[in-house]
Amino acid sequence: MPNDLSNIAASSDAGGIAARKGFRIQDHVAARLALEMIRDSTILQLECETGDDVILRRIDDGKTVIEYVQVKTTEADTKWSIKELTARTDSKAGSSVCEKSLLCDKHGEIAWFRLVSTRAVINSLQPFHRARDKRANYAPLTSLITSFSNKHKATVSKSGRTLADWASNMLWEVEGEEDALISRNINALLKLSGGQGLNPSYEAMEQVYGELAQKVRTMGDKPSVDVEQKIWTRHDCLKWWSSQVERMRKAATETVKVYQISGIQQFFSEICSMDEEAIQRALYAYDVEFDGDVWRRDELTDHLLDWLPEIALPPRTLANFTHLAARRLPGEALKAWEQRGATDIPQLIAALMLHAILRLHFGAEPIACRIFFSVSGTMRASSAHIVQLPEGEEIWLGRSRLVTASSHEDVITEVLTEFRTALTRDVLKEEREIIIQLREPRHLRDDKLDAILSSTGKTSDLLKILRLPFLVAYDSATLSKGFEAAYLGRLKAEVENEYERIKALLGEELASVQISLFLVPVECADTLAKEFETKLRK
16 A cells, blocks of 8 residues: 555644643544554554544555544533534634544545544434444434535535545544543553463553553654654554563563462372471371372372472573473473582482472472582582461471481481571571572562561571471381271371471470471382482483
């Protein structure tokens, strides 16, 4: 289609640029029409203050159409009527509202007309509200056209059209208050964003809409000599929208709450739980279960591998992937883990168990991937999670171990020694500093921990909200015998005995802190570790 707009632009300043600077409803109408252009591929371009307040150039049934849009915001206590539309100023030909609209038609193409008003219309003008594609054999419109054909018969546009033609092609829209129009436009943008798979906040969309309104406002304010700056082609409008989508997508990635999950089935089933508030001790025991007479080792391995990216990769990396879709990044996750040295497979399995249980059974979010520290020259790792409880938020600094029957006693003793060391003021401050460095609040739920986690916070305040979860996955005498119908009862007795045994070892030094013991009986720790590593390195 030819794009010679000089003939339209020549008359543009007649629209009253100076008058419109303090009047902005027209800008919001133009913004709405720009959104219409994004959705409607038949609209080729939008113009502001060229041949009319706003012009849409489009293709209809293979033919070029120019739609002339006027925005009417005159205040009055009455509705728009035929009399008001046709009333002339000082009886001057061409001075009525309908004539001014008609006389914009100067260029020979098919002409459509649109009025957008802030006031409603009387019943006789209601047919103008009917969509153009639903007007065939619509008698009320035919009657209305006849009414206009009898008005100002001498008024003919340069393209040879009369007021009857104007009425035949008139679409009337009522927008009402400016704030309502802005809200509808923002909601239209939200709907467009949803079609792109985005769910931006209303505030973010207000910013995008502000840019859109400023764009069409600037177009309208340009003088007629700057023809190209008064035109927005659909191609350029779509480019603008694509850039906004990309910006919103990037912003969403930067602030996405990566640990928000739903619809993920719990893998472990609870054997028993016990909360001894008086002595600040708790037991949580979980079963992997049997499938028939087979202990679910393969399923456990797959489940734990699904969680590897969360404990090995930072939130900013996870933000680029949907939850657990990051499973396709096991190589990167393993590489990140092994940057700390050779992978201790049993410790990794236990860490994943604790992480999965805290995430799915307690709604916890990891503060940081992992906290690594040195104990007697050996690299160790603890987990750090925020758990939001009804009575307030807690920070859970955990330890986890997978132990065989032969290593059981030594490992328990080792971890309890770590716990005692961890509660000293200097170590607490060191762990807090690591958390501060690794924490990415924009990817976490809102919490009230900033003061406690600040570098100047009191360690005594940290201790008040601190809990030490300790997971022990151990060779179970009950499970080593294979499936038996009554195994669960014996397993419950086994974990309760183990809890009492470990609880007795905690001693007075740990009496001031909450400790939760997590027990996960396994059929064979060595076999689990070997099969896990095989799948991990595939």
